[in-house]
Amino acid sequence: MKDLFIKQIRLDPLPIEKGYPWELPVVKNLAKAGGLEFHSPVTFFVGENGIGKSTLIEAIALAMGFNPEGGSKSFRFSTEDSHSQLSEHLLVTRSLKRQRDGFFLRAESFYNVASYIDELDRQPALGPPIINSYGGISLHKQSHGESFLALVENRFGGNGLYILDEPEAALSPARLMRLMVLIRDLVQKGSQFIISTHSPILMSYPDAEVYQLTETAIEPVSYRNTEHFRLTQQFVNDTERMLKYLFDDTPNE
Ligand SMILES: Nc1ncnc2c1ncn2[C@@H]1O[C@H](COP(=O)(O)OP(=O)(O)OP(=O)(O)O)[C@@H](O)[C@H]1O
Ligand SMILES: [Mg+2]
Numbered sequence: 001m002k003d004l005f006i007k008q009i010r011l012d013p014l015p016i017e018k019g020y021p022w023e024l025p026v027v028k029n030l031a032k033a034g035g036l037e038f039h040s041p042v043t044f045f046v047g048e049n050g051i052g053k054s055t056l057i058e059a060i061a062l063a064m065g066f067n068p069e070g071g072s073k074s075f076r077f078s079t080e081d082s083h084s085q086l087s088e089h090l091l092v093t094r095s096l097k098r099q100r101d102g103f104f105l106r107a108e109s110f111y112n113v114a115s116y117i118d119e120l121d122r123q124p125a126l127g128p129p130i131i132n133s134y135g136g137i138s139l140h141k142q143s144h145g146e147s148f149l150a151l152v153e154n155r156f157g158g159n160g161l162y163i164l165d166e167p168e169a170a171l172s173p174a175r176l177m178r179l180m181v182l183i184r185d186l187v188q189k190g191s192q193f194i195i196s197t198h199s200p201i202l203m204s205y206p207d208a209e210v211y212q213l214t215e216t217a218i219e220p221v222s223y224r225n226t227e228h229f230r231l232t233q234q235f236v237n238d239t240e241r242m243l244k245y246l247f248d249d250t251p252n253e
């Protein structure tokens with residue numbers, strides 16, 4: 001096994017409480033499975049909307065010392081206190097490998113990360129502006145996709161743990177492929193990525209481990225066997241037929 005920062009996650013016995021996040025299938029299934037092992041520098045969590053991917057990777061990020069809304073480990077800001085208590089029950093088995101960099105990025109709160117960097121740079125400081133590490137242009141003054149790639153290209157330095165929640169949200173297919181190349185470069189520099197995604201392109205990253213979250217299990221799967229890949233493939237291969245299938249039987253209002 002490659003020397004990864006995170007080798008395994010497990011759950012403490014859970015509190016007997018109702019509601020979020022304790023009743024989510026992903027939490028029950030993780031407890032039932034006795035944990036989850038990481039074998040590849042790039043791990044994807046895939047699954048239907050609402051199955052619990054963000055909840056799980058947020059808990060991993062928090063257990064590793066990140067801010068719930070994202071950023072590097074030194075970021076301390078909060079616009080909304082909505083994170084779950086799951087991280088307090090998550091046991092993370094780490095290697096002895098020294099982590100030099102890290103970033104937790106949520107598509108949902110990227111805007112707040114950008115605001116926080118601008119805010120830090122408005123305060124008097126001795127060193128160079130923080131935005132210099134992010135390409136020099138305020139992330140707010142670039143498009144969503146541009147700012148996202150600027151962040152990865154300039155700020156991610158390698159030898160780091162990068163936890164990304166739906167990074168494809170910002171990116172065109174061409175830029176998404178660019179991101180895959182950047183991920184490869186960072187992996188060659190000793191990094192580990194844990195990513196939640198709906199993108200059939202991204203999840204095809206070579207030798208990645210794909211975990212599919214369902215109502216009944218968390219299971220390793222080939223990206224080709226995910227619903228995301230199959231449905232997209234079917235759609236692209238036979239768009240007219242799929243559209244016909246989707247719309248033809250719709251009764252007229
Ligand atoms: N702060 C919260 N309080 C209560 N319920 C929540 C909270 N956050 C998420 N949930 C619920 O938990 C479930 C899992 O949400 P989560 O955001 O982890 O799903 P997801 O797999 O990331 O979905 P998506 O693919 O849409 O991003 C959802 O049903 C959601 O409504
Ligand atoms: Mg999510």
